[in-house]
Amino acid sequence: MELLPAERNARIEQRKTRLNERLLREHDGSVIFCDASSQPDGHSQGPSLATLPFAALIEKLHREAQRSGPVGMIATRVSPDALPLTIVFVKPTASAFELLTAAARAWKTFAGSSIRNLLVASHGLEPAFSSRVLEAMTTAALAATAAMPALKSKPPRHVDIERITLNGEGGIDADRVLAVDRGNHLARWLTTLPPNVLTSGNYRRALTTLARRCGWGFSFFNEAALRRLGAGAFLAVARANEHRDAGIVRLRYRARDRRRVAGKLALVGKGICFDTGGINLKPHKSMYQMHEDMQGSAVAVGTLRALTDLDAPYDIDCWLALTENEIGPRAYRPQEVIRASNGVTIQVVHSDAEGRMALADTLALATREKPSLVIDYATLTGACVMALTERFSGAFTNRPDWRTQIELAGRASGERVWTFPMDEDFDADLDSPVADVLQCTLDSKGDHILAARFLNRFVPAETPWIHIDLAASNRSGGLGHIPTDFTGFGVRYTTSLLLDQQLLGDRPHKKATGKQAAGKLVRLRK
Incomplete structure (x- = not known):
């Protein structure tokens, strides 16, 4: 295969x-x-x-x-x-x-x-x-x-x-149409692969091959490296995996024309190659499609592919959190207190809220590089699907004045998003008596908002950040122009956000010719 x-x-x-x-x-x-x-x-x-x-x-x-x-x-x-x-x-x-x-x-x-x-x-x-x-x-x-x-x-x-x-x-801009198609196709292809084919290890090997093809830099933070970095949140999720091949991949693209670099972009993707739910085991109906829980990482790398083919005027680091969330005697448990790489301590509430744990350390590592903008993608919460159905995806940002541009990019691209509130008073629901923050709440009210507020703890306030909760990543019969259930939602959207709304830099993007x-x-x- x-x-x-x-x-x-x-x-x-x-x-x-x-x-x-x-x-x-x-x-x-x-x-x-x-x-x-x-x-x-x-x-x-x-x-x-x-x-x-x-x-x-x-x-x-x-x-x-x-x-x-x-x-x-x-x-x-x-x-x-x-x-x-x-x-x-x-x-x-x-x-x-x-x-x-x-x-x-x-x-x-x-x-x-x-x-x-x-x-x-x-x-x-x-x-x-x-x-x-x-x-x-x-x-x-x-x-x-x-x-x-x-x-x-x-x-x-x-x-x-x-x-x-x-x-x-x-x-039409044929270069852009073809580039976005290649990125979307890559995202849908990876998401469709069965979980015994796209294991964490095989995913890393595929990315190594892709990096060579596309001229990207490649590095991999394995479990030993992550322990040295103190990435306890990611490692907690990976603990029960039978194969010790989990880790964080970093792909690097650098704009060829150094005179027109408009900023430094970090793309971050949740790559849970299979999610059992862990100790809090999912029922069969909820677990059946959980090989798709890596779609955030697929969208991130698909977006990187599209921007690379367009010679985008950014320096881009793409950070992919690759692991499974398995069940076993080593699985992390409710009430454990975990320390993330930025020092924040987390009281575990539910082992099926693993995506925000894996992203916490990945965001913390990505923001150490001081990017001009961070965008993360994740099939993170069922609450976002309940709020929007699978027709829209949810957007969250620590820059409230960007909300109009974020939604405009959705309308312009046809991959529609809706921005949710990010007010600080939501943090009160995540107060922990024993740690800096609760991982989630027991009742799951507004879990998509609370998940974003949780992730906010791992992004410095001075770093502009957009979180995309991919509610529209899987829709029976497809969505818009996409005929498959897995939609690859986000590649087309992000291209519009960057090149049309121009959130990075103050110069318009010039179409590549070379x-x-x-x-x-x-x-x-x-």
Whole structure:
């Protein structure tokens, strides 16, 4: 079983040419986006369908569909080869999430077809809106065709997309679309691997290989090194593991152009490769998917991969807390008092609150390097899912004036977040009679907020910090443009947060031109 996904070689070509039948026949399938705004007569939708290729058929299907109300999508087959064609009607006011969702639905109309060469076109849309729909469909097509791990004795046939031709006004940043896709694919791939494949040791070995491919620095703090550092919180979680291969991985990326370094970023990820709950053992239903409890680390490394491919103007350290939370005679127990690497003592309440323990030491180590910004990712609390469902993820920050930018990045990217309060008076609920802080409370009220307040103890006040509780990391049937249950939520979001909202530095990000990913080709044609 491969621990890392194969590199993808999709090409994106951008054109501005007449939309005709010949262009459609050059591709295995086509998607055309039209304006859904009603015309003055109240019956037609968008620009005249009479100017589209195969207009007579499309107008006929449109009239038939209108009998049931507004038309959102028409799927048919055209030409002697019965090539699939989907017409999508979208409103110019549609959000990024709505466009990504519509694009994913459009792709599903190709079920049963092998699409290697896809045409994505806009018809009569304003340039800015055209760019948005072209980007959404490209993103959805790439996500839908990304191979996932398969361990069947007869692996299913997989057809990867080779070329996406974009035709319409405006354009997209193809470098960024491909980079974010690679990062998201990596995050989803790692999360899908079974727990007997992605053990802590195998995860470390996979990261060693990935570091060589991407030119990252690699170091590993094993249990002996962590004992010397006093990382008692992490080591408590790792104590019951049969294999002594837990530890904290540090990956290092340094901006190539030293003149435009905009800041130092730390990405931190929870990497619990399997979570039994420990002494406070989970019931079967809650434990069944707990190989996914490392998704925070997968998102962190996927984000690092995307930013590396974009030659992002930051120095980045990526810290990944890799362990299992097992049960056994050495497992840590309620009422133990543990000392973390920054000296804070923790009264253990529940062994299934292991994620905040592992992150406590990892955050403390990461912030010793004095980064300009820390972002951590974790599938941390069920309380966040209860508060938001799996449609949003929770965000917390020690910089209250960033809340607007944090949520704007979610709306702009289509990976939506909601910021929760971080007021100091919540700390009273974590007062301990015997230690500096309680690990959690018994009743779990507002546990997502209390978990963030707990982690706040391990981030110096002078260090800007954002904590993402990944409530949207697993949604049955997928979310937005992602068709798999494991969504890789956070790679696309963080790219938008950094490059669009520009939380690091005061200079806009300039698109890289020197470094091209293998197999990538972008052609601009008139």
